[in-house]
Amino acid sequence: MPVSDPEKLVAKADKLTKLSLTRWSADWRNATLLYEEAANLFRVAKKNEKAKEAFEKASKGQEMLSSYILNKKIRPWDAAKDMESAAALAKELGNWNEVSDFHRRASELYMECGRPQLASDALAKAARALEDTIPDAAVQLYNDASAILEEDGKEQMTFDLYCAASGVYVKLEKYSAAATSLLQLGLAADKCNATNSQCKAYLGAIIVYLYAHDFKQAEKCYNDCSQVDAFLRSDQNHCASKLLSAYTEGDIEEIKRLAQSSTVSNLDHVVIKLARKLPTGDVSALKTDAAKEEEEPLDEDDLT
């Protein structure tokens, strides 16, 4: 494809969008198509600057298109689709703010169409794109997406979202938040009677607490989770109790052995990575704390 063609397309598209005496309203639809074509041709010709400009114009066109359509109150469906393609273009350009904005707008439009699943998908796409660059925003998007699905009653789709959210939290080193999102996963799984996922989520939460060296939290978490019947009867419960007892005894080999066991290897790979790094910190410190607690009642007995 000769290079002049995309330039011609861009020129044509510009003409379409410029208002003049003969043209009273901008023909954004055709203009956007032409911009996109031109942008693709530029990309193939590896003229990245020009491609970027064309993409920007195309995304602006999409935006105008969707707002134009909304003003006309034709179906929001087309507007949403265009927004999604604009967001994809923004992702290619690397405008991360625009990515999140466009995806949010697209999800709002999908909600107007009455398709909450697509709305949450749009937010999830945005979150995935932003995971590496703006993890805080990504986590927010994941939470919003899960909220939409839960309102709709489709908790089964939220499992992946919660898993991903906890992965991002772990990257951000916000371990309590990661454990919280895993517990939310457990709750969602409970509503769908997905016992396996629920037990895996609980075990994952306990491991995250132990990785953060927060033994008390881990124990509390374990006690809470033991209230749940499904967890009590599961393999993951055995594994968790063994892990906690290994921690109280300060038995590092046992901890390492449990981390290699098949129960842990079936969890989410973020959690597996954390488990393999256990024990963090000073296990003997935990052990002496536990020992001191045990010794005090013994001393009282001795005195009496």
Add this chain to the structure above:
Amino acid sequence: MSVIDILTRVDAICNKYDKYDVEKQKDLNVSGDDAFARLYASVDSDIEASLQKAELASKEKSKASAVAINAELRRTKARLLEEVPKLQRLAIKKVKGLSTEELAARNDLVLALPDRIQAIPDGTAAAPKQTGGWGASAPRAEIKFDSDGQFDNEYFQETETSSQFRQEYEMRKMKQEAVGCIVSRAINFDIPQDQGLDMISDGLDTLKNMAHDMNEEMDRQVPLMDEIDTKVRTLLYPSKFSVPLMKLEFTRRVLCASLQVDKATADLKNTNVRLKDTVNQLRSSRNFCIDIILLIIILGIAAYLYNVLK
């Protein structure tokens, strides 16, 4: 306290505080060229340290710290056992200034080492079976380490004022020996079976996990399939209430048609009536027939008259 007790106690104390004896260190350092002697000395000191830790562990009231010390001991033992082959290799080498007797002695020392290492009580006490295997060349006049080591444990127990500790220690040791016996037998005899069983159990765990996940995935797909089903149905039949509507439409059309037919017949009837009336107005039917007959008669008469007159 007998003289022998005092002697052995003094020996033990000397061993413990040897590191502070400068002269003895100098002697040891003389054998600096001899790698074997150096390594052996370090292994020896490690064993002594582990033995002391072991007795500390047995005195520990809290189980947790005892278990920790035991774990530490186990690790040290494993490390020391690794050193033994090195020592064996070094023992065989000939070093200048060393008599053949001493060389043989070194070999025996090295062979006795695993025995001593295993004898360190670490919570899972050394199985008598293993010591039996190694103990072939252990009892030798020149070697005194073994008896000294064992003496230390029991000896310090006896100096405690309360004999309760000693009883507890021995009870625990017996229990642990019994467990260790069973475990070591299992390990020595059933290694191939256990490994196979372990592999099978791992495989089964993986399968179980996969099956559970598949189950949940199926549950997730069911509502999606329902949605697809309804969507396809609406595509094929544009309206949700399509069938009754069609019926309604049909009846409506039939009714309309029948109405029209009725109207047409009504019209026709009307026209016929009017026509009849019109015709009757002109001339009633009876009179019309009489008129026609009379006309024919007149024409007949006229024709006859014409024929006659011609």
